[in-house]
Amino acid sequence: MEEFLQQLTNGLAVGGIYALIALGYTMVYGVLRLINFAHGDLFTLGAYLGFTLLASFGLSGVIGGLAGAGLLVLMALIFVGLVGVMLERAAYRPLRNSDRLSAVVSALGASIFLQNAMMLLYGARPQVYPVRLLPTASFMLMGVEIPFTRVLLFSSSLALMFLLFWFINRTRVGAAIRAVAIDQGAAKLVGIDVNRIISLVFLIGPALGGAAGVMVGLYYGQITHDMGLNYGLKAFIAAILGGIGNIPGAMLGGLLLGVIEALGTAYFAVGWKDAFAFLVLILILIVRPTGLLGERVADKI
Amino acid sequence: MKRFLSSITVLLSLALAVPTAHSASTIKIGLMAPITGAFASEGKDMRAMVELLAEELNKKGGINGTPVEIVVEDDGSEPRTAANAANRLVSKGVNLVIGTYGSAVTEASQDIYDEAGAVQIATGSTSVRLTTKKLPNFFRTCPRDDEQGRVAVATLNSLGFKKIAVLHDNSAYAKGLAQEAKAEIEKDKGLSLVFFDALQPGERDYTAILTKLKGVNPDVIFFTGYYPEAGMLLRQMHESKWKVPLVGGDGANNIDLVKIAGVEAAAGYRFISPPMPGDLNTPIAKNFLEAYIAKHGAPPSSIWSVVAGDAFNVLAEAIKNVGTKPADVSAFLHTKLKDYDGLTGKISFDAKGDRVGDLYRLYEVDNQGRFVLK
Numbered sequence: 001m002e003e004f005l006q007q008l009t010n011g012l013a014v015g016g017i018y019a020l021i022a023l024g025y026t027m028v029y030g031v032l033r034l035i036n037f038a039h040g041d042l043f044t045l046g047a048y049l050g051f052t053l054l055a056s057f058g059l060s061g062v063i064g065g066l067a068g069a070g071l072l073v074l075m076a077l078i079f080v081g082l083v084g085v086m087l088e089r090a091a092y093r094p095l096r097n098s099d100r101l102s103a104v105v106s107a108l109g110a111s112i113f114l115q116n117a118m119m120l121l122y123g124a125r126p127q128v129y130p131v132r133l134l135p136t137a138s139f140m141l142m143g144v145e146i147p148f149t150r151v152l153l154f155s156s157s158l159a160l161m162f163l164l165f166w167f168i169n170r171t172r173v174g175a176a177i178r179a180v181a182i183d184q185g186a187a188k189l190v191g192i193d194v195n196r197i198i199s200l201v202f203l204i205g206p207a208l209g210g211a212a213g214v215m216v217g218l219y220y221g222q223i224t225h226d227m228g229l230n231y232g233l234k235a236f237i238a239a240i241l242g243g244i245g246n247i248p249g250a251m252l253g254g255l256l257l258g259v260i261e262a263l264g265t266a267y268f269a270v271g272w273k274d275a276f277a278f279l280v281l282i283l284i285l286i287v288r289p290t291g292l293l294g295e296r297v298a299d300k301i
Numbered sequence: 302m303k304r305f306l307s308s309i310t311v312l313l314s315l316a317l318a319v320p321t322a323h324s325a326s327t328i329k330i331g332l333m334a335p336i337t338g339a340f341a342s343e344g345k346d347m348r349a350m351v352e353l354l355a356e357e358l359n360k361k362g363g364i365n366g367t368p369v370e371i372v373v374e375d376d377g378s379e380p381r382t383a384a385n386a387a388n389r390l391v392s393k394g395v396n397l398v399i400g401t402y403g404s405a406v407t408e409a410s411q412d413i414y415d416e417a418g419a420v421q422i423a424t425g426s427t428s429v430r431l432t433t434k435k436l437p438n439f440f441r442t443c444p445r446d447d448e449q450g451r452v453a454v455a456t457l458n459s460l461g462f463k464k465i466a467v468l469h470d471n472s473a474y475a476k477g478l479a480q481e482a483k484a485e486i487e488k489d490k491g492l493s494l495v496f497f498d499a500l501q502p503g504e505r506d507y508t509a510i511l512t513k514l515k516g517v518n519p520d521v522i523f524f525t526g527y528y529p530e531a532g533m534l535l536r537q538m539h540e541s542k543w544k545v546p547l548v549g550g551d552g553a554n555n556i557d558l559v560k561i562a563g564v565e566a567a568a569g570y571r572f573i574s575p576p577m578p579g580d581l582n583t584p585i586a587k588n589f590l591e592a593y594i595a596k597h598g599a600p601p602s603s604i605w606s607v608v609a610g611d612a613f614n615v616l617a618e619a620i621k622n623v624g625t626k627p628a629d630v631s632a633f634l635h636t637k638l639k640d641y642d643g644l645t646g647k648i649s650f651d652a653k654g655d656r657v658g659d660l661y662r663l664y665e666v667d668n669q670g671r672f673v674l675k
Contacts, residue, residue, distance in 0.1 A: 003516050010508040126529050128560045136540065147540050220505040222533060222561045230503060265509040271471060271499040273509070 002143045007266040008259060013150045015258020016157035020212040021235035022242070022250035023164060024205035030181045030245035031201045033100070034092065037107040040232020041114035042084060042206040046076040046213025047223040048118055048127070055130045066152075069133040073156070073214045080210025081203040088202035093195075111228075119225040126224045129217050153219050160208060161251050167204075168247060177201060181245070237281045243294025252292060327370040328363070328625055330355070330616060331390040331419075333400030333410065334609070338378025343402050346606035347424065348373055349597055351399060351613045357592065364620050376401050380409030387413040396420065396627045397620075399612040402605060404428030411436060420627045420634075422612035425605035432653040438631045440654040442608040442615070442643070444575070444661065446474070449550060450481025452661040453573045457521055457548060458492060466496035466519035468510070470526035478525040478550050495519050502530055508537055515543055527552040531570075532561025539566030548572060554664065556672065564670040571665045571675070575604040576645070580662070580674045586644045604645065604660075611643040 021043055028036040050072050091110045095103045138147040168174040179187040180197045188194050216231070217223050234257060242253025257277060264276035284291060332351050335344035352371055359368045372395050374386035383401065387410035390398055398414060401407050402425035414421040415436045423431065423441040432439065457465055465486055469479035479497070486494045495517045500510050511534070514522060524531055524547055531553035538547065539562070549572035559567040578590060578600045589610070594600055601607060615634060618641060623629040635654070640647040649657040663675040 003512060006512045007509060010506070010512060013508070014506045125557065126561065128557075132563070138540075138542070145541055149540075216505055220533065221536060221563070222505065222529060224503070224529075227503065227505065262509040266513050269498060270510050270513060271501075273501055 019254025046210025084206025243291025
């Protein structure tokens with residue numbers, strides 16, 4: 001039982017990160033029907049940005065503790081969001097009216113570009129966050145040792161998710177985003193500036209990915225230029241698992257995937273961890289192609 | 302065009318003129334090394350090492366009065382170039398060759414030397430299959446991959462660990478080492494293998510695996526993979542306050558490991574590895590490394606160039622005793638050379654041409670994050 005609970009907390013911590021990244025996939029898909037394959041690399045960009053701010057700009061001496069970590073996350077959030085907007089301008093907008101395959105190829109190209117640019121800038125060796133801003137304390141809960149940082153990691157990803165959920169469902173701009181997602185033409189007719197809404201979506205999605213990147217850097221320490229591939233792929237599965245295009249679905253899918261992986265590791269073979277993730281994806285696509293919370297839209301793809 | 306052609310002719314005649322400039326009354330020893338390509342830093346060290354040894358030997362009058370000449374060929378760190386390099390050396394009449402570093406690169410040249418009847422002493426090529434072909438004139442001064450598994454288990458045993466968990470990362474190297482270790486553990490009745498599985502390299506979160514490992518309660522975890530994962534494991538073990546010792550193989554001996562894990566978490570981590578050049582503590586090695594540093598400003602960056610130096614030393618020893626005929630040299634190395642005092646310790650060869658004797662050492666990270674020889 002103790003081991004089960006321990007694995008559950010392990011899974012939730014990883015799942016929180018998956019969920020945060022999955023939101024970026026799902027928002028872009030919901031509005032544009034486009035899988036933004038560069039999203040994983042925007043996540044990596046966030047991690048490297050945090051690293052640069054701490055190591056090169058000497059912020060590690062100026063900021064410290066939790067407030068410092070929060071500030072770092074905020075800076076990455078804004079910067080990666082802006083990169084997301086630029087990416088949309090450069091790689092997706094010119095292809096808005098061409099067929100869907102061109103946009104997917106363009107997304108893959110953007111992903112390769114970003115990954116290699118980071119490798120050239122920072123080198124292929126792993127980089128390590130220079131200081132530990134987060135406290136190393138931990139506490140016991142029902143016989144399980146839980147590091148405080150894990151709780152922080154999990155609760156800040158939950159907080160960001162709920163903030164987004166509130167923004168989409170309770171504000172005027174959020175309503176406009178939902179309108180564009182349902183019907184771009186009709187949204188235009190009622191006076192919504194569709195281009196601005198799409199830019200906004202490309203601000204929010206990558207921003208959350210960038211925040212997740214800094215959080216991973218702060219917590220795990222080690223970052224590599226290709227880590228976006230693995231995290232991106234898992235988050236993509238999470239988005240499909242929950243129903244792509246659906247915001248609560250991405251959250252649920254991410255957390256669920258994290259837990260499935262941890263429990264798969266615990267009760268089956270460790271080496272098969274990724275196989276479980278992909279098995280879940282296959283099963284979902286066969287049994288319920290729209291995902292757990294996805295709407296039944298016959299002509300989606 | 303005419304001018305271009307004439308400049309080519311000049312260049313060609315220059316290139317052709319160079320070999321004839323050497324005198325014939327020297328003992329030629331070939332060095333096939335990765336001067337360019339992925340292993341270039343190793344190759345440059347190998348060359349510096351062997352040339353300095355030859356220089357010192359020649360200062361003392363060479364071998365039985367005849368000076369030694371090193372003929373260097375670049376294997377480009379890749380098999381195809383190595384085959385060309387081997388052909389060039391053989392056609393120059395060089396039939397005593399040192400090299401090379403990469404196992405696949407060495408393998409591409411093996412048959413060429415064998416057909417020419419030349420003696421080849423490989424330096425960094427640890428792949429097992431190189432000596433299972435039973436080539437009569439092939440030797441190596443580095444240990445075989447399976448040697449490390451044997452040494453690792455013996456070391457764990459002598460440290461008092463009985464319940465051993467083996468963790469690898471599914472890469473060819475790490476899995477091979479893990480399987481060697483597994484076989485060794487199963488041979489010994491006093492030891493038990495409580496865990497054998499792989500992690501996914503390149504991930505950030507290994508807590509699920511660590512929790513599972515905790516469940517089997519091992520005395521020690523032997524991790525055969527590389528340093529980025531070893532660093533993450535140490536960091537996350539430290540965070541969850543689990544204090545089981547982690548021991549690594551020589552894929553996890555990069556100093557970056559301490560950066561990844563943090564000094565506090567890395568302290569006490571041990572790994573099995575060939576010694577670093579600075580840790581070679583025999584008088585012969587110390588004197589020579591001082592001369593090396595005086596000439597090149599820094600010690601060689603890894604042990605693999607030092608074993609190239611040892612290849613030169615055993616060749617020189619053989620020539621001194623039986624002359625330069627490859628068959629005689631080969632017979633001498635196989636049977637007569639016993640516990641020769643090399644730079645990296647005692648050297649003998651078995652019937653297959655593998656080096657006999659332990660090269661591996663145990664290292665530990667101290668509480669300042671330095672690698673210390675135990």
